Amino acid sequence: MAETPDPWRAVVEISEAAAADRAAHADLAARLDAAATPFRATGTGVSALLDDVDRRAVVDVDAPVGSSRPVVPQLKTSVRKAVAFVARHLAQQTTVLVGGLSAAVRILDERVQRLEHDGHADIVASVPDVRPRVATVLGSLEARTDGIRRDVGSRSELDTLPRADAAVVVGYRLVDVGPIGSRLDVLDRLVAAVAPGGWLAIVSVAPRAWLELADPVAQDLGRPGPLHAETWVHLLRERGGADVQVHEATGAHVVAARW
Numbered sequence: 001m002a003e004t005p006d007p008w009r010a011v012v013e014i015s016e017a018a019a020a021d022r023a024a025h026a027d028l029a030a031r032l033d034a035a036a037t038p039f040r041a042t043g044t045g046v047s048a049l050l051d052d053v054d055r056r057a058v059v060d061v062d063a064p065v066g067s068s069r070p071v072v073p074q075l076k077t078s079v080r081k082a083v084a085f086v087a088r089h090l091a092q093q094t095t096v097l098v099g100g101l102s103a104a105v106r107i108l109d110e111r112v113q114r115l116e117h118d119g120h121a122d123i124v125a126s127v128p129d130v131r132p133r134v135a136t137v138l139g140s141l142e143a144r145t146d147g148i149r150r151d152v153g154s155r156s157e158l159d160t161l162p163r164a165d166a167a168v169v170v171g172y173r174l175v176d177v178g179p180i181g182s183r184l185d186v187l188d189r190l191v192a193a194v195a196p197g198g199w200l201a202i203v204s205v206a207p208r209a210w211l212e213l214a215d216p217v218a219q220d221l222g223r224p225g226p227l228h229a230e231t232w233v234h235l236l237r238e239r240g241g242a243d244v245q246v247h248e249a250t251g252a253h254v255v256a257a258r259w
Contacts, residue, residue, distance in 0.1 A: 008150065008160060012160055123221045126222070147167025148167060152170065153173040175203075180224070187239070191241075199258050202256070229255050236255060242258050242259070
């Protein structure tokens with residue numbers, strides 16, 4: 001019987017191929033991004049918020065003069081003409097100030113995004129995959145459920161992860177490196193991928209084995225390194241995980257919880 005294709009895996013492969021194509025044709029990708037920018041929907045990211053700030057930075061100095069009362073429109077028109085020079089001067093100064101601040105923040109945001117995404121991908125690729133050391137535990141979790149299992153160990157797999165459809169979600173590699181805030185974001189996205197009644201398993205290098213198993217790149221750039229099992233227990237319970245369990249193996253551990 002032919003194996004049923006997994007649409008998520010197909011999306012991951014397409015995303016990885018697209019990333020490779022973008023890297024190979026960086027100039028063309030930049031031009032396409034610039035051309036598409038005016039048509040993108042406003043989101044909640046830093047870039048989208050700055051776009052909104054830029055739109056609002058233009059001050060309308062022509063105050064409305066309409067009124068239902070007689071003579072009032074003429075009075076308003078006279079006042080508007082009298083203060084027009086001062087209003088335009090202030091508006092110009094405000095627009096220049098806001099535009100400069102927006103540009104500075106945009107540059108900083110682009111640098112942060114570049115560091116977080118490009119650098120993080122290289123670090124994750126250097127993290128040892130310790131799933132084979134805990135294969136029996138993962139197989140046991142899978143046997144308890146009636147559904148699919150998704151193993152998430154790369155940024156492309158995380159970015160395309162469907163919500164609430166997997167009976168078992170296994171997080172590895174991504175959970176062992178990077179700033180704590182980024183790891184908490186990874187954890188929240190893994191939790192969101194678990195179907196009701198399903199399991200999330202965090203497969204991590206044991207902190208005491210990190211220096212032995214990880215290569216120098218991961219050790220230097222992936223700090224603070226893997227978290228202790230007790231920390232994962234706390235984080236999973238904090239997010240509503242039940243039946244939390246810890247399984248130790250040589251150089252690795254699994255912390256699993258049910259939702």
